[in-house]
Amino acid sequence: MLAKWWARLNENKNVLWKSIVLNSFGPSFRGKLMFETANVNIQNLSPLWNDIVSLKDDNCMEPILGNGTWKWKVGNGSKTLFWLDSWLCSMPLYLKYPSLFRFSHYQNETVCFFQFHDSTYNNGWFIYVDFPLQSFDSSEFDLMMDELRNVVLIEDKDDVMFWVPALDGCYSVSDGVRLLVNDNADSIPEWANLIWYNPIPSKVLIFHWLSIQGCIPVKKVLLQRDILQDGQNASCFWCFNTLESVNHLLLHCPWATLIWAEVFRWWNITWVMPSSLASFSYSWGSGMGIKAGKLCRLIGPVTIWLIWLARNNALFNNDFTCWSVIAKQIKIKSFEWATNARFCYSHQFYIWESNPWALL
Ligand SMILES: [Zn+2]
Known part of the structure; x- marks a missing residue:
C-alpha cells in the first residue's frame, strides 16, 4: 500500500497534495522518488512520508521498486x-x-x-x-x-514514469502483491482472490485483510499485546462462552451464526463454516460460477464488516442491534456495491432481497 503512494507521486498528475509534498522535499526534487531519494531530507518529513521514502532502502521491495522495474517513457x-x-x-x-x-x-x-x-x-x-x-x-x-537511432522525441508529449511489470505501466497493489509473493499466480495466498476485489470499498478490504492477519483489536489480540491484563474479562462480548478471537467473533459466535444462517437462507445455500477467516476467504464464492460468484463475493466481506461495526457500536455506544437488522443491512449494503459496479440496477432491489439468483 505504501508503494501505491510511491507510484502516485511518480505519476504526472498535478494535484494539490503532491505540490505540498514536493515543496516539503525541497526545490532540487523533481517528484520522482525512484531516482531521487538521496535529495530528500527525511528529517523534515512526517512519519508516513518517511516510511514511503524509506521503501527504497528496503530489500524486500526490490521486485517493485528495484532497478529495472521503473523507467521513463520519453x-x-x-x-x-x-x-x-x-x-x-x-x-x-x-x-x-x-x-x-x-x-x-x-x-x-x-x-x-x-x-x-x-x-x-x-x-x-x-x-x-x-x-x-x-x-x-x-x-x-x-x-x-x-x-x-530510432528514438524520436514528440514535442507535445510529456515524459512519464512507467512501471515495467504492468502492461499499461501503472502500478497496482494486486500486481505488487503478486510480485512480492513470487511473481507466480499459483503462490498468491489463497485468500487473496477475495481480498483484492474492486467493487468493495478499500476500507472494508483492508479491514478484512487485517482480520485475516489477526490484527484487529479483539480481546484475544488485546491480551497478547498486554493491553488487557490477566484477570480482565476477555470473553466474547456476545456469548460470554469463550475467548473473543477473530474467528470466533466473526464466524463462529452463536450471535454471528444467526446472521450467517440468514445469509445462507437468503442465497439458498448450505455451507459448513470453515475454521478460520483465511479458509473462509479462500472458499467463499468459489464453485458458484462466474456470474453468481461475482455477486456472492460481495456478501462475505460486507457481513464481516457489519458484524464488526455492530459489535463496536454495542460495546462502545451501548447501542445494540438485532441480528435480523444486520442481516437486512447486509442486503442493502451489498446491493449498493453491486449497483455501483453495474452488476445490477437500482430498481432491482426487491429481486436482490428475495432471490438474488434471479438477477443472473
Ligand atoms: Zn461469542
Whole structure:
C-alpha cells in the first residue's frame, strides 16, 4: 500500500497534495522518488512520508521498486535525464556505457538537450563526449548511437514514469502483491482472490485483510499485546462462552451464526463454516460460477464488516442491534456495491432481497 503512494507521486498528475509534498522535499526534487531519494531530507518529513521514502532502502521491495522495474517513457525528453535515468533500456546509460559517461561534458542534462534537427528536419544526436586520444574506443559510442537511432522525441508529449511489470505501466497493489509473493499466480495466498476485489470499498478490504492477519483489536489480540491484563474479562462480548478471537467473533459466535444462517437462507445455500477467516476467504464464492460468484463475493466481506461495526457500536455506544437488522443491512449494503459496479440496477432491489439468483 505504501508503494501505491510511491507510484502516485511518480505519476504526472498535478494535484494539490503532491505540490505540498514536493515543496516539503525541497526545490532540487523533481517528484520522482525512484531516482531521487538521496535529495530528500527525511528529517523534515512526517512519519508516513518517511516510511514511503524509506521503501527504497528496503530489500524486500526490490521486485517493485528495484532497478529495472521503473523507467521513463520519453515524450519530449524534457524531464528525463539522459545519462542518469532509466529510459532507453532497463538500466541508466551511465551504467551501460561507463566510459562514455566518464568523458561526457553534460552528465546532468535531459534527453532533449542532446537531440538536434538538421536543415532537412532529420533527427540526430550530439553527445558531447571528449575522449583522450590514447584511450579512444569507439565500440561503446557506436553501440549507443545504434540504440538512439530510432528514438524520436514528440514535442507535445510529456515524459512519464512507467512501471515495467504492468502492461499499461501503472502500478497496482494486486500486481505488487503478486510480485512480492513470487511473481507466480499459483503462490498468491489463497485468500487473496477475495481480498483484492474492486467493487468493495478499500476500507472494508483492508479491514478484512487485517482480520485475516489477526490484527484487529479483539480481546484475544488485546491480551497478547498486554493491553488487557490477566484477570480482565476477555470473553466474547456476545456469548460470554469463550475467548473473543477473530474467528470466533466473526464466524463462529452463536450471535454471528444467526446472521450467517440468514445469509445462507437468503442465497439458498448450505455451507459448513470453515475454521478460520483465511479458509473462509479462500472458499467463499468459489464453485458458484462466474456470474453468481461475482455477486456472492460481495456478501462475505460486507457481513464481516457489519458484524464488526455492530459489535463496536454495542460495546462502545451501548447501542445494540438485532441480528435480523444486520442481516437486512447486509442486503442493502451489498446491493449498493453491486449497483455501483453495474452488476445490477437500482430498481432491482426487491429481486436482490428475495432471490438474488434471479438477477443472473
Ligand atoms: Zn461469542
